[in-house]
Amino acid sequence: MLILGLNTFHADTAAVLVDGDTGKLIAAIAEERLNRVKHFAGFPDMAIRECLRIAGATPADVTHVAVARDSKANLVSKLGFSLRNIVNITKMAKQRLENRAALAHLPELVQQAFARAGGTNESVHYHHIEHHLAHLASAFLVSDFQEAALCSIDGFGDFASTMTGMGKGTKIEILDRTLFPHSLGVLYTSACQFIAYNKYGDEGKIMGLAPYGKENFRHFFDQIISLEPEGRFKLNLQAFIHHTEGVDYHFDERGYPHVAPMFNAKFWTERLGPVRDPKEPLSQRDMDIARSLQACLERAYMHILNHLYNQTKTPNLCLAGGVALNSVANGLALEQTPFKHIYVQPAAGDDGTAVGAAYYVYHNVLNKPRNFRMIHAYTGSSFNDAEIKSALDARGLTSENLDDATLYDRTAECIAEGLVVGWFQGQMEWGPRALGNRSIVAHPGHPKMKDILNARIKHREWFRPFAPSILTERLNDYFESTHPSPFMLMVYNTKPEKREELQAVNHVDNTGRVQTVSREENPRYYDLIKAFERRTGTPVVLNTSFNENEPVVNTPAEAIDCFLRTKMDILVLGNHFCRRPNV
Numbered sequence: 001m002l003i004l005g006l007n008t009f010h011a012d013t014a015a016v017l018v019d020g021d022t023g024k025l026i027a028a029i030a031e032e033r034l035n036r037v038k039h040f041a042g043f044p045d046m047a048i049r050e051c052l053r054i055a056g057a058t059p060a061d062v063t064h065v066a067v068a069r070d071s072k073a074n075l076v077s078k079l080g081f082s083l084r085n086i087v088n089i090t091k092m093a094k095q096r097l098e099n100r101a102a103l104a105h106l107p108e109l110v111q112q113a114f115a116r117a118g119g120t121n122e123s124v125h126y127h128h129i130e131h132h133l134a135h136l137a138s139a140f141l142v143s144d145f146q147e148a149a150l151c152s153i154d155g156f157g158d159f160a161s162t163m164t165g166m167g168k169g170t171k172i173e174i175l176d177r178t179l180f181p182h183s184l185g186v187l188y189t190s191a192c193q194f195i196a197y198n199k200y201g202d203e204g205k206i207m208g209l210a211p212y213g214k215e216n217f218r219h220f221f222d223q224i225i226s227l228e229p230e231g232r233f234k235l236n237l238q239a240f241i242h243h244t245e246g247v248d249y250h251f252d253e254r255g256y257p258h259v260a261p262m263f264n265a266k267f268w269t270e271r272l273g274p275v276r277d278p279k280e281p282l283s284q285r286d287m288d289i290a291r292s293l294q295a296c297l298e299r300a301y302m303h304i305l306n307h308l309y310n311q312t313k314t315p316n317l318c319l320a321g322g323v324a325l326n327s328v329a330n331g332l333a334l335e336q337t338p339f340k341h342i343y344v345q346p347a348a349g350d351d352g353t354a355v356g357a358a359y360y361v362y363h364n365v366l367n368k369p370r371n372f373r374m375i376h377a378y379t380g381s382s383f384n385d386a387e388i389k390s391a392l393d394a395r396g397l398t399s400e401n402l403d404d405a406t407l408y409d410r411t412a413e414c415i416a417e418g419l420v421v422g423w424f425q426g427q428m429e430w431g432p433r434a435l436g437n438r439s440i441v442a443h444p445g446h447p448k449m450k451d452i453l454n455a456r457i458k459h460r461e462w463f464r465p466f467a468p469s470i471l472t473e474r475l476n477d478y479f480e481s482t483h484p485s486p487f488m489l490m491v492y493n494t495k496p497e498k499r500e501e502l503q504a505v506n507h508v509d510n511t512g513r514v515q516t517v518s519r520e521e522n523p524r525y526y527d528l529i530k531a532f533e534r535r536t537g538t539p540v541v542l543n544t545s546f547n548e549n550e551p552v553v554n555t556p557a558e559a560i561d562c563f564l565r566t567k568m569d570i571l572v573l574g575n576h577f578c579r580r581p582n583v
């Protein structure tokens with residue numbers, strides 16, 4: 001008996017398989033890693049088939065399909081709002097019909113994926129779980145906590161932008177919802193669009209830009225959002241157009257998602273000056289907007305969380321939703337709220353709702369007890385030695401097949417020398433971050449490493465920081481926190497005496513987006529960092545995702561192609577160690 005969880009017709013479409021007898025998460029994969037379209041927003045056809053392949057299962061084994069979407073959720077509010085407010089009702093109605101049509105075809109699409117996997121299953125049961133309930137479930141039901149406060153914040157899903165709740169055992173009690181058109185996600189995305197960061201997922205870049213600015217536009221942001229009693233907030237709708245024009249969210253022929261501008265250009269330009277021309281370099285004004293935006297988000301986030309604490313009085317907090325990818329705000333929650341323990345599931349964005357929907361069905365439809373904790377994110381495809389060797393041979397790359405101890409030591413030596421290493425091991429990560437299985441690894445204290453990586457491999461914006469992976473037990477020696485961050489979703493202050501030692505991963509505001517690594521979570525990555533520590537005294541490596549302006553590599557062939565295309569020095573695939581010919 002298997003439960004197939006789906007996030008579909010949303011960005012970051014994904015499939016997961018949960019064992020309906022044991023509750024074990026068998027596989028979880030975002031479609032973008034397989035079809036190579038970043039943030040793919042169509043149907044996760046390939047991910048369904050890959051999950052079945054990993055499970056060694058056939059479509060006949062799937063008994064339940066859990067979809068993280070419920071078009072009936074909040075329907076009364078939705079219809080009421082439409083009648084009262086929508087100016088461009090034709091456009092909104094068209095979008096809604098398109099959504100419903102896509103969902104109506106879901107069983108057909110699932111059957112097509114099953115057929116391509118070599119089987120059929122007409123007797124499968126479908127369950128639709130409200131988007132934010134799936135977000136809450138995605139964090140709580142796989143966390144360590146038997147009791148926790150729950151919070152999900154994003155742009156929109158099923159007409160809501162925020163949901164808070166209380167989790168106890170297998171049950172989730174919803175405490176509050178914020179409905180369309182009020183949304184912190186819309187506010188954040190709008191400001192990103194105003195400074196011409198309008199690609200899907202650009203919000204994380206602006207979080208990295210913020211420390212270069214000053215909070216000179218606090219007054220503006222105070223004008224467009226108000227914090228209300230009971231942990232609520234309201235947008236000043238004069239500053240936005242999504243409530244009159246509809247959220248023009250669509251995906252193109254490749255399945256890449258686009259969101260049309262949501263800000264009222266007249267309102268913003270009168271107060272902030274012209275919309276940034278993307279051809280022009282970022283100005284101090286743009287950086288000040290980024291800083292003011294981030295500060296505004298943090299105030300609203302803490303306002304919601306502090307109220308949630310007052311309602312629940314538990315030290316445990318689970319966070320989900322696109323806004324929970326804001327690792328700076330997450331880190332702040334440990335300082336500015338009474339919560340002591342925070343769990344953010346690695347796929348905090350919409351991909352993660354596939355996990356939430358599946359576990360919601362497992363616990364609340366099948367009424368099974370809690371028995372699974374997601375302590376690592378390695379739930380995707382993996383490749384055996386023969387497959388790796390065959391990919392190397394196909395591209396004429398020679399490698400040495402080293403034993404584990406030699407591999408860690410040799411790789412650590414290369415990192416210590418300032419070489420850039422492509423590190424490919426085991427199962428692909430779940431969620432947006434590379435966490436040591438599909439990572440590029442480098443020296444965290446090399447003064448030029450950030451420039452080297454940007455010039456030679458990543459070609460990213462100059463202001464975006466690289467992240468540190470640190471041995472969990474050494475966290476507090478380097479950062480002002482003792483709270484683990486296994487999924488790189490917390491930002492902590494770097495201790496003053498360690499800033500130089502970590503200069504390639506220390507952001508301009510002396511912080512790091514930390515990944516803590518324990519041996520239990522990832523023994524091979526842990527042993528590599530340990531080998532680097534033995535050699536240099538530093539229990540930290542720089543970790544960035546193994547890719548070049550594309551989804552993170554999944555297969556050995558993609559890793560080799562990226563290695564050959566860029567100027568990485570070393571490639572490690574499993575136990576195969578390859579040097580670039582002239583290094």
Ligand SMILES: [Fe+2]
Binds near residue numbers: 156350
């Ligand atoms: Fe969401």
